[in-house]
Amino acid sequence: MPDLAPVKRALISVSDKTGLAELGRALAERGIELVSTGGSAKALRVAGLEVRDVADLTGFPEMMDGRVKTLHPAVHGGLLALRDEPSHAAAMEEHGIGGIDLLVVNLYPFEATVAAGGDYAACVENIDIGGPAMIRAAAKNHGYVTVVVDVEDYPALLKQLDARGGTTRAFRQTMAQRAYARTAAYDAAVSTWMAGAIGEETPRRRAVAGTLAQSLRYGENPHQSAAFYVDGSDRPGVATATQHQGKELSYNNINDTDAAFELVSEFAGGDPACVIVKHANPCGVAQGATLAEAYARAFDCDRVSAFGGIIALNRELDEETAQAITGIFTEVVIAPGATEAAREVFAAKKNLRLLTTEALADPAEAGRMLKQVAGGYLVQDRDNGRIDPDALKVVTKRAPSEQEMADMRFAWTVAKHVKSNAIVYVRDGATVGVGAGQMSRVDSARIAARKSADMAEALGLDAPLIKGSVVASDAFFPFADGLMAAAEAGATAVIQPGGSMRDADVIAAADEAGLAMVFTGMRHFRH
Known part of the structure; x- marks a missing residue:
């Protein structure tokens, strides 16, 4: 496996066209031949770039509504061939297969289709086949081929090409790992959706995937490493909230903020409500005529435990309540919103985290919860039971x-x-x-x-x-x-x-x- 792999030809096939024209132009300026498919090729040509169709490599046109276009030896041979293996080189020469040094692919928007409420047929149609096959092939052959599956990695790729004139082994290994993680997450999304669609509550195999949202300083204790992953759900809460100020959230902050927000969401549509949580348990919960009154009543349940706690509110944080909250040290405040005046009050407390969610979570919403145990994990429905x-x-x-x-x-x-x-x-x-x-x-x-x-x-x-x-x-x-x-x-x-x-x-x-x-x-x- 060489340390430096040159990039002479790139195959680009992306569903998400973000940054595509800029990437194509940057690759072309570096003398890299562009090969592409369908909509990607069209977008590159609109940007004024010269692009070769995959059909020119395979000798077959795209067919069956685009379902068959890259599943061909001319593509997979170009991705999988070991460049320094004589028999592979001979096979490429015999069958007219050119090497593909860079693969840029992102997949059909299956997760977005499911999230948008697509019917069964629409979801099935958005299961990508050729994309994952190419990604896995390129990632396996990362000794020679660079694979990029995330738009966020385009700048790093170009930086490699500028600094090295190719890509390093370490970079290709990193990209390969990310590629396999992406296809694994994609397959997890498909299998999870299909289990639900056919009513399979306990499938023989259950795949779980997440996307890194934040590397944490440590876990529950300083000697434990930790990270925060999100699952792509749009359920309002700590994972989807906007942080307006304060230090980075810690592992315990995230856990406790989730507990507080899930409880306060039980009071959606009711009187102003406040929840104060310490170590994942509520130490004060109250409703009142105003949010400030609700906070004061919750605080009076256990003022000692409230110190350094997490506060969740069921409506927009106002100035009066913000003033009251700043009376003691508080780690996090989470609410559907916050007025400008309230945010100005909190601005004086630089370490206080303020999160807004735009909405409350639905306590009746179905969902799954996971808990890891030695050798496996438990799966159960979210406790959405209400009397x-x-x-x-x-x-x-x-x-x-x-x-x-x-x-x-x-x-x-x-x-x-x-x-x-x-x-x-x-x-x-x-x-x-x-x-x-x-x-x-x-x-x-x-x-x-x-x-x-x-x-x-x-x-x-x-x-x-x-x-x-x-x-x-x-x-x-x-x-x-x-x-x-x-x-x-x-x-x-x-x-x-x-x-x-x-x-x-x-x-x-x-x-x-x-x-x-x-x-x-x-x-x-x-x-």
Whole structure:
């Protein structure tokens, strides 16, 4: 494998014509012969460049609506031939095959067709065949051939040609790796789409692909390397947001911002809402008459944990709320938008990241979630389960009041986003205690109560806000002890899935304590 490979002939066949004329002109100026197909050849000729049709190489015209044009020995022989192998050189001479030193290809817009809602026939028609075949051939023969599949790599290619008069082995290896990654991602997109189209929920093989969005300084800890990849989805969130200011997002920032935004999106169309997240768990969630009020109420749930947290809002950030947020150190604020006045307030906080998304995520949207384990990964549907208020089952003698029922629905929504075992106390549309991630549901109930008591002391209240609250449990109470811990803390009503073998005992304990309790019939474990 030579270190430097000359480029005398280039085959160009691209669906994305961005930068095509400029690239073609630059190659021609360097004395490189241009060979092209269909629309690419036409675009190059419009730019005033001399182009040879692939049909001139193969001796066959494009046929079958362009499905057959490059699948020919004259093309693949020119890409695959080992230049210093005598038998290959002899075969090229015998069959009149000229070498192709540079391949520039990007593929039919299959992913874009799917994203645009194309029907089955349209999606199938946009599955590229010749492109991936040429890319794989050129990448395999990277000892002699340079393959470029991304528009972003055009400048690097030209820089190589100017500096070296050809391409280096290291550059060709890098381009080959990117080429194989592109065809792998393309095939992953096709197979994933087809599995969905034919109703195959658990295909024998599942391919996953992503595009590098950001190399991160480190992962959860400084000794771990990390990167952020995006999957091309247009779901609003941290992956699609615009960052207006602040330092580069870290691994933990991205993870926590996603958790905060997914929760605040549950309140789309409702009153102004604010979510404060710390270590992927909400430490304060509230609604209010204004966004500033929602933030203040969320902040008062757990001011200690809110320090250095992530804030998500369900509507455009305004100046008043921005002023309130700058009262303590905050890592990230994410919202559908931000006024110019709010952005000016944040401009004084250089390290504070501000992200806008233009929209909220749809909590009911279907999707897949992956979790890696040793030797494989788990795949499941996104938890888009939402309860029908009319389907809630009152199981106690006392029915909840209208306010209790509203708060229970709020608490249930928040509990869905709290790590199990999750206990969430809510009063008047704001969390007043959150217990997350404990091995015992009783401990979660008690931790939330203790934190509420600490906040009452800090705020100078006569009693913790948890007194007179409602409580949500993400899964059923297996015994009455967890329920009693919540009642002792001051909860008056309970929302939980039900379904325990001891439901009757738990209901009896609730009746004895004068609690109202409803069953949802749905749990929300979150690990």
